Every structure is written in C-alpha cells, then in structure tokens.
Amino acid sequence: MITVVGTGTGAxxxxxxxxxxxxxxxxxxGRRHLAAAPVPDAAGRIVLGPLAPALDAVERYLEKGQGHRVVVLASGDPGFFxxxxxxxxxxGPDRLDVRPGVSSVATAFARLGLPWDDAVVVSAHGRDLRxxxxxxxxxxxxxxxxxxxxxxAELGAALAPPSGERVLVVASALGDPERERVERVTPxxxxxxxxxxxxxxVLCLDESRVLAPVRTVAGPPRSPDRWALEEREFAHRDSMITKFEVRALALARLGPGLGDVVWDVGSGSGSVAVECARLGAAVTAVEKASDGVGRIRxxxxxxxxxxxVVHGTAPAVLSGLAxxxxxxxxxxxxxxxxxxxxxxxxARRSVVVAMAALDRVPAVRESLTGAGLDCDGVLLQSSRLAPLPGDVTRLAATNPVFLLWGVRPPASSEGVSK
Incomplete structure (x- = not known):
C-alpha cells in the first residue's frame, strides 16, 4: 500500500x-516535507526531484514485499494537479491510500474571503504558460x-498590454507563518x-466580477445554450454584419474554446468576436473604422x-499580436x-474567410494553400421565412457568401510563425 499524505498549507x-x-x-x-515530518530513523528516504526515478525506486521497494508501508508526502491536496x-x-488507484490536505488554490481564495467554485484553475507548472x-x-x-x-513575472508580462481591468493576487509560501505573503499587483x-x-x-481577477451568482456546477460557466445569434442581438450599421447562417459555419470551422486565442480581423460589429468569446476563447478584434471600434466594445x-479591440489596419497591425x-x-x-x-x-489551427465577391475567391484560396493550410469552402445561399399579407409565408433570399477555410495539417503546426 502507498499512503499519500497531503501536508496542506501550514497545518x-x-x-x-x-x-x-x-x-x-x-x-x-520534497526536501522541506521530509525535514518537517516525523520520519522514522529506520525508514528509507527519497528526495523528490525527477519523478520517474522516484517511481522506479518505489516499485523496487514494493516488489521486495517487506510488508512496510510506503508514504509519499506532497503539498496541499495531492489529487489536485x-x-x-x-x-x-x-x-493503480486500488493501491493508494490518499489523505488530502487543503490545496493552495483553496487557501489563496480563503485569504481573500472569496468563494472559488466558479474559478477556473490552470496549471503552468511544467507546462506552456500560453x-x-x-x-x-x-x-x-x-x-x-x-x-x-x-x-x-512571466504571467504579468504576458498580460500587461491587453490586461484590461485584471489584478493579480500573488500568494507566496502559503501556510508558512514567517514567509507567507498575499499581494495585489497589476500585471x-x-x-x-x-x-x-x-x-x-497566482489569482487573476476582474474584481468587478469576482462574486458570481450561486452555482450548481463548479468551474467555468457552461457553454452557451445557443450560438449563431440573430443579427438583432448586435448593434450594427446598415446591416453590415456577418449573417447568422454564415456565423454558424464559421464558428464550427474556428472551433473556439477555453485556452484558445482567436482573431476577428475586419471585425465590423464584432459579432464573430463576441460569439467566440462566449464560447471561452480569448479574442482580439481588429477594426480600422473608429465607429466600428465603438460598436465592438x-x-x-x-x-x-x-x-x-485593436484599432488599426490589417495586415500591418497584426504583427504586434500574440x-x-x-x-x-x-x-x-x-x-x-x-x-x-x-x-x-x-494561425496554429485554422483560418476562416467570408467574402461576397466571386473575384476574391481564387486569390484567397491561394493565400491559404500557400501558407501550408488545407483549403476547402462553400457558397452559402440561404432563404429565410418571411411573412406576407394574408397570414402566409414566403422565402426571402439573403445575399450569397463564399466561406473558405484553411486548416493546418497536424504535422506542420510546430513550424507556425510566432
């Protein structure tokens, strides 16, 4: 049996x-866990560094079948990342006896007096910070x-230019009565x-929205129950907005989700940008018209x-974006x-292009394939139900739109320009 003991944060x-x-x-x-725990003098000790050699040593010990317990000391709740x-x-889970402590995330939110059932938790330990x-x-x-x-420092540097109203709460040495610090700083x-x-x-907070309504399911809010919203749900100028039929297919090909970055270039009303953000993506809308910038916001x-929202003209303005x-x-x-x-x-994954002009299609297709993307597309022609006098209905055609998309083959994704 392997007993896993979460040491908590100072308890x-x-x-x-x-x-x-x-x-x-x-x-x-870890070295500090072994130093603080009442380890028997006769027990063997393994200081955690690289994980694989430690697991190999545990396996060799268990194979000897000496009947003594293996104890693994870990910070906080060892079942949480x-x-x-x-x-x-x-x-195998059946060989583990887990005694959890209080996680650092729970402790950090407790220090602020905030609930965290609606928080999103991300590990950057040994992972890409992106x-x-x-x-x-x-x-x-x-x-x-x-x-x-x-x-x-690295998180703040990445967030500083477009961070909006975010504040970072840096929780250091939680549970250590002499070294613990909880500090609010800007990125x-x-x-x-x-x-x-x-x-x-590190907690990243929009302090105007840290108290959400009562939740039933923990973690990030569920995906919206509908997308491809009606045009009337957005402010726009003279019907200059991506129609919902086009938006529906565009969203399917973009696949926006939590942890993604999406650009909406030539954003106009920002309808695509807003829909991608509703699905969890971090979105940058690029728009050259000042009145369009206001509508997107x-x-x-x-x-x-x-x-x-970035006010500028593509492609020049794109070089400074993540x-x-x-x-x-x-x-x-x-x-x-x-x-x-x-x-x-x-683009790491895909590019979707909507256009009304037939003359643009060949050049756009060449741009997508020339960048190494697999290209496909459709001409979308839809007719919507519309009322007629006498309580009858007709079909009203919308303007046809070409939708092309390019998808990066998996093997070539590592060569994408940063």
Missing amino acids: PLTPDAVAALAGAGLVVG GIVRALAERF TAVNVCRARPKVAVLTGPGAGP AEAAARDWGDAVSV ANALAHGVDVR APDAVFVGGGGRDLPAVVTACARR
Missing part, C-alpha cells in the same frame, strides 16, 4: 498521517499554479518584480464578454489576399 499533520509515517519503511517527498495521477497510472494567459484574458476569476519560468507590477521560488499560486459589454489558434477574416478589399496570407502564416 500540522493529522494523527492518522503521523501514524502512517510511524509504520513507514520508505518515505518519499498533484502526484496522485502519476501514482495511480503507475501502480494556455494560462489565454484563460486569464477570457475569464474573470482564474487561479494559476506556478512553476519555474511560469511565475508571476505590469508583477512583471517588474523578482518573486523568487516561494510562490504557490458595446456589443462585447452587452453580452458580458471580454474582447480586446499568435492565434484560429482567425476569422471578414470584409473584402484589394488587401484581402495579403491579410489572409499574414493570418494564415501565424
């Missing part, structure tokens, strides 16, 4: 955890578990500091989502092929 070990240690033949843990996963995969940054941009209450090279302030290695968790506010997972390009103009090329070179 003393429970009596049953102490009893488990007393009967241990092998104790595994912790060592329980690796142990269960290697030895996902954590994107989630922080898209959601109002996020906890980021930090790691080397992915701490408060720019976090980026300018040397935080050392004692950080436990108003539509985002009306639908309760965060959309970063690389997207997916891009929607609307509108037309002579620069459309150049815009699509710039987007296709940087």
